[in-house]
Amino acid sequence: MSLNLEEKKAIVAEVSAQVASAQAIIIAEYRGMEVGQMTQLRAKTRESGIYFHVIKNSLVRRAVADTPYAELAKHMVGPLVYGIGTDPVAAANEKFVIKVGAIGEKVISRDEITALAALPSREQLLSQLLGTMQAPIAKFVQTLNEVPTRFVRGLAMVRDSK
Numbered sequence: 001m002s003l004n005l006e007e008k009k010a011i012v013a014e015v016s017a018q019v020a021s022a023q024a025i026i027i028a029e030y031r032g033m034e035v036g037q038m039t040q041l042r043a044k045t046r047e048s049g050i051y052f053h054v055i056k057n058s059l060v061r062r063a064v065a066d067t068p069y070a071e072l073a074k075h076m077v078g079p080l081v082y083g084i085g086t087d088p089v090a091a092a093n094e095k096f097v098i099k100v101g102a103i104g105e106k107v108i109s110r111d112e113i114t115a116l117a118a119l120p121s122r123e124q125l126l127s128q129l130l131g132t133m134q135a136p137i138a139k140f141v142q143t144l145n146e147v148p149t150r151f152v153r154g155l156a157m158v159r160d161s162k
Contacts (some may be wrong), residue, residue: 008059015063018051018084024070026113027100030054048121050085066107070131075100087122132156 003011003131019025030038045052057076080099101113108116119127 003056011055012062013058015051015055015084017068019063019067019069021086022051022069022084023086024075024084024101024103025064025072026098027072027080028083028098029078030081031079041113043082045085048085048087050087052081052083054081056077068157069102069104071107071147072100 033041042052057078057080060082061073066073071072086129098110098113100110101108119125
C-alpha cells in the first residue's frame with residue numbers, strides 16, 4: 001500500500017522534528033527478527049524515549065537533508081529500522097545488525113555503536129556519579145559522629161565499672 005503525497009509530507013515532517021532534537025541516530029537492519037522480538041524492542045525503546053520506526057528510506061533521506069546527519073543518507077539502503085533519540089546509549093541496541101549511526105555530525109561505525117550499547121544508561125551513570133560524590137561527605141559525617149559516640153561509650157564503661 002503506497003502513501004499519498006500528504007501522508008509522505010507528514011512522515012517527513014515527523015522525522016524531521018525528531019532529527020532536529022536528536023543527539024544520536026542508529027540505522028540497523030531488522031532481517032531475521034521475529035515479530036515478538038520486534039514488539040518487545042519497540043516497547044523497550046518507547047520507554048527509553050527513543051523514536052523507533054521502520055520508515056521508507058527515501059522519506060528519511062529527505063528528513064535528514066540539510067542536517068548534521070546528512071552523511072547517513074548514503075547508508076540508507078535495504079530494510080532498515082531507525083532509532084532516533086536524545087540519549088545515545090539508549091538508542092544503541094545490540095539485537096540488530098547495525099549498519100551505521102551518527103552522534104552529532106560524526107558518523108560512527110558498527111563497533112563504536114556496539115561499545116555505546118554496552119554502556120550503562122544515563123540514569124545509572126548519574127546514580128553512580130551521585131554515589132561517588134556523596135561517599136566522602138557520608139564518611140566525614142560518620143567520622144564526626146564517632147567522636148561523641150566513643151565519649152558516651154567511655155562514660156558508660158566508667159559508670160558500669162563503679
